[in-house]
Amino acid sequence: MKAAFIAYNQAFVEEVEDVLRQLSIRGFTRWQDIQGRGSKTGEPHLGTHAWPSKNMATLCVVDDYIAPILKKMIQALDHSAPNQGLRVFFWDVVDV
Amino acid sequence: MKIYESSVKKPITTAIIFVAVVILGLFSLNKLSIDMLPEIEMNQAIVLVTYPGASAEDVENNVTKALETVLSTVSDLKKITSTSKENVAVITVEFNWGTNIDDAANDMRDKIELVKQVLPDGASNPMILKLSTDMMPVVIYSATADESSQALYKILDEGVANPLNRINGVGAVSISGAPQREISVNIDPQKLDAYNLTIEQIGSAIARDNVNTPGGSIDIGSETYSLRIEGEMKESDLLNNIVVSNFGGKSVFLKDVAIVRDSVQEKAQESYINGKKGATLVIQKQTGANSVDIVNKIRKELPKITKNLPKDIQFHEVMNTTDNIKNSIASLVETVLLAFLFVAIVVFFFLGQWRATIIIMLTIPISLIASFIYLLLTGNTINVISLSALSIAIGMVVDDAIVVLENISTHVEKGARPREAAIYGTNEVGVAVIASTLTIFAVFLPFTMMGGMAGIMFSQLGWMVCIVMAVSLICALTLIPMLSSIMINKDRKSSKLFEKLYSPIRKLLDKFDNIYSSSLSWVVRHKTFTIIAGVLVFAGSILLASRIGSEFIPASDNSQISGNFELPIGANVERTKVIASQFEKVVKEKYPEIITFTYTVGTPSEDDDNSWAQMQTSGSNYVSFRLKLCDIDDRERDIFEISEGLRKELSSYPELYRYNILPGGGGGMTSGSTVDVEILGYDFEETEKIAKEIKDKMSKIKGLRDITISREDYKPQYQIEFDREKLALNGLNVATASTFIRNRMNGMTASLFREDGDEYKIKVRYDRANRQSIEDIENISIYNTSGKAIRLNEVAKIEEKFSPPSIERQDRERIIKVKSTLYGETLDKATANMQAEIDKMDIPSHIGVQIGGTIVDQQESFSDMGTLALLIIMLVYVVMAAQFESLRYPFIIMFAIPFALTGVLVALFLTGETLNMMSAMGSIMLIGIVVKNGIVLVDYINLNRERGMSIVSAVVSGGKSRLRPVLMTTATTVLGMLPMAIGIGEGSELWQPMGIVIVGGLTFSTLITLIFIPTLYCVFASREVKRYRNKNKLKLNRRAV
DSSP: OEEEEEEEEGGGHHHHHHHHHHTTOOOOEEEEEEOBOOSSSSOOBOOSSSSOOOEEEEEEEEOTTHHHHHHHHHHHHHHHSGGGOOEEEEEEOOOO | OOHHHHHHHOHHHHHHHHHHHHHHHHHHHHHOOBOSSSOOOOOEEEEEEEOTTOOHHHHIIIIIHHHHHHHTTSTTEEEEEEEEETTEEEEEEEEOTTOOHHHHHHHHHHHHHHHGGGSOTTSOOOEEEEOOGGGSOSEEEEEEOSGGGGGHHHIIIIIIIHHHHTSTTEEEEEEESSOOEEEEEEEOHHHHHHTTOOHHHHHHHHHHTSOEEEEEEEEETTEEEEEEEEOSOSSGGGGGGOEEEEETTEEEEHHHHEEEEEEEOSSOOEEEETTEEEEEEEEEEOTTOOHHHHHHHHHHHHHHHHHTSOTTOEEEEEEEHHHHHHHHHHHHHHHHHHHHHHHHHHHHHHHOOHHHHHHHHHHHHHHHHHHHHHHHHTTOOBOHHHHHHHHHHHHHHHHHHHHHHHHHHHHHHHTOOHHHHHHHHHHHHHHHHHHHHHHHHHHHHHHTTOOHHHHHHHHHHHHHHHHHHHHHHHHHHTHHHHHHHHHOOSSOOOOHHHHHHHHHHHHHHHHHHHHHHHHHHHHHHSHHHHHHHHHHHHHHHHHHHTTOOBOSSOOOOOSEEEEEEEOSTTOOHHHHHHHHHHHHHHHHHHOTTEEEEEEEESOOOTTOOOHHHHHSOOOTTEEEEEEEEOOGGGOSSOHHHHHHHHHHHHHTOTTOSEEEEEETTSOSSOSOOEEEEEEEOSOHHHHHHHHHHHHHHHHHSTTEEEEEESSOOOEEEEEEEEOHHHHHHTTOOHHHHHHHHHHHHTOEEEEEEEETTEEEEEEEEEOGGGSSSHHHHHTOEEEOTTOOEEEHHHHEEEEEEEEOOOEEEETTEEEEEEEEEEOSSOHHHHHHHHHHHHHHSOOOTTSEEEEEEHHHHHHHHHHHHHHHHHHHHHHHHHHHHHHHTOSHHHHHHTTHHHHHHHHHHHHHHHHTOOBOHHHHHHHHHHHHHHHHHHHHHHHHHHHHHHTTOOHHHHHHHHHHHHHHHHHHHHHHHHHHHHHHHHOOSTTHHHHHHHHHHHHHHHHHHHHHHHHHHHHHHHHHHHHHHHHHHHHHHHHHHHHHO
């Protein structure tokens, strides 16, 4: 089992939900109105006057075989709008 | 959930709410009636006191002064003017605009109560009259007749006036110029003396023979019958056979001493319509009724009424206030529609997308229609003010929508789904949109608190604009995101044809962007030069100011001219009529634009029930006339030019004493300016001399016309002075003797003759042949109690004398006014010239000379507007300071305002318009409108700096990216105003200066803003940075130590 942390511009909430639905991922934890900035490029999402957009993050725990598919789909979504900096991070889940 | 979030998530609810608002708005529109201006409560009341037998000076000292003293303590008082004439005092109390006249009248009544004891015994109870706009006639018809002219009054009264009176909202219908039926008993004084009779005896004989008497009741058997004696005459012929006395054993019949004629009144006002004698029907409305509705109903009813009248009676409309109203409204509606079209073109030009254009343009009808709900709820009407408000707002309502839509599009382009983009896109700009609408509120809300005349005109405008802007803000935050989420998508392909058509525009806009950014980068590197150039441009425009004239309210053409002229006092009606008809013939030949020419000669008879005629000036030497011209589009000369021609024509008649022409018909505020000189002083002769001198000087000043001195001339009259000793010797008193004279000359009403439910007067007096010379008066026999006849010349002397003029006072001081109207010169110049002339004169110190008329109203309004402008500048600054959380940036943005002034002056100079109330109002509105560009620009430059750019690159790239939004919102506002500035149709003269000022000021200020404000920004921002660095350096140094 792997935990997937998806950080994205809040305008992409529906797209991300779509991906989860397609992969039948039911359970998730989501944070609204959070801030974030990419390490190298892309627009910051800080909710300030200069950078008014905000981030959202979804954490879901998926089966190991799902993880690469999820990664692929999220990356495809990222390529559609590279400046928005959509990212997914995985790590192992030790116990449930 | 935020409002835009829920509106996007519930599109049907949102749509239904707006549909409901539109339906309600259209329903209100259907219910609203049309009028010229918002309801204006007149601010004047008149106190009338009669004091029979007192001379003008007695009236002044005993009545007028006492009343003036108490009335001057009434609250909200603006001015007291009074006229003291023989027998009567008229005191006019003027209140500040917006005072509740009912409360004021009550206040006056209380004050008058205090002084009643002091008034002389003979004086009547003071009567208070409130003036109201309802007293002005809504429509005047003229009726001409051939065969039926003798019976015209009865036909009009029964056949026309009564049916018209039944129409809902019609107040009084009065007929003038048609003589009423009267039965006159014309007596031969010689025969009267021969039979030892008096007119009084004959009168009472007639009265005795013309009565119905109830005779009680009688019981016959079991029934009770009432008795009635029908003694009234069935026919006027029967009068002849009345026995008036017994002489030498024989009965003397009325026919023996008099001729009975069943005819029309001797003296009456005569009206001529296009050269034909006829009558005029003056129709007034009930309080609160709507003029346009009434006239529509009358017009519908009149053909039906005419059907039942004799065929030779014809009606013409002489004056109609509502055509002007309808035409003005129609031209404003046209203006609004044109503005809508222009705005649509601009939005499409810049966006290049049909869907986006449609979404944005939807805001206009919704916000405009919603404002009708407000009008209906507050009981207002669709009028020139409310429609102009719409026309002012139309270019501004799309601004918010544009900003929101633009941001949503950007998000969609970046790859977000339209639904989410709509929510978050609106969220990002929501605050900025609210702030920029607040600056508009900051301008228009103070309008609603204005006082005075301007307040009446502009408070409604202020409310309307605020409401329209509020609705547009709500639209921008709910409807626009909702529609964008549905209608906008990323990969929309446009057709090839569209691409072909639009790509040149796109290239043009790109080129603009590049030119602007390169010039901007040059400018920010040559700051000193730019600032000096800007200051020079502003200073140069200030020099223009001296070449622009000023007036109060621009005059407008309503196709009506009225006027009057007088022959020297004492001229009789016949002579006056000849000149009037001569004048009419010449004028109608020279000016084919005239449709109807009506004039009225003579005095209305005293028992006329025509209140309108009684209120007007009249006299045997006095002619008042009224012209109706054809529609403004069908003629080249305007009413002012034609009036000038009429003045020239009248001045060629040497017999005329004075004349006066009122373009616009005198009613309303838009008929041009007046320049009056007020001379305050007690001594009649002294002030009269100065008045004449000033009149001479005024006639030499350019642009002054119709110069008249307000104090009337001494009127010639015959005065009968009784010798009291002789009266007493003959057992007579003054009252009896005067009644005798009055009954013989003026006539006594003996009784009333009834026919078909109407009553006609039976008037007994001397035959006309015996009322033509002083001898006729001298030979009047007066009978004393012992029945002895005494000739008038035995007890009295008849002398020709002059009646002293009436005494006019203003604010408790005697005053003479020299009045004039203005043509072909601006108010400020004429006033300045007049003042210069007055300064040259040698006027004693106890006599005050001041200039009055329109200039006083102008100065008052202009000083009000100055305060208003200051208030608005402060409010706008406050709103901006709150938005930027800074005191510096709003200050930079405020520099757009002086350049707006430059634009205003240049626009006024180029179009030759004057600085007047409308253009001043336009300039005040500009304060809020021009800063909007600066807000957009500085906001984005700040954003760029926060994102880490250097000052110069933040300014240049910010300027480049905001160029289109700035140009777009400016273009929508400017083009929305353009139809107003061009001036379409009737009544547009009034609003044209406002349109010109806003178009000129905004265009110029935007061009300057785009260059000057970025430069100033650089200056201020680099100083800020330097200061910050210096401060930090200091800290470092300390640490080093």
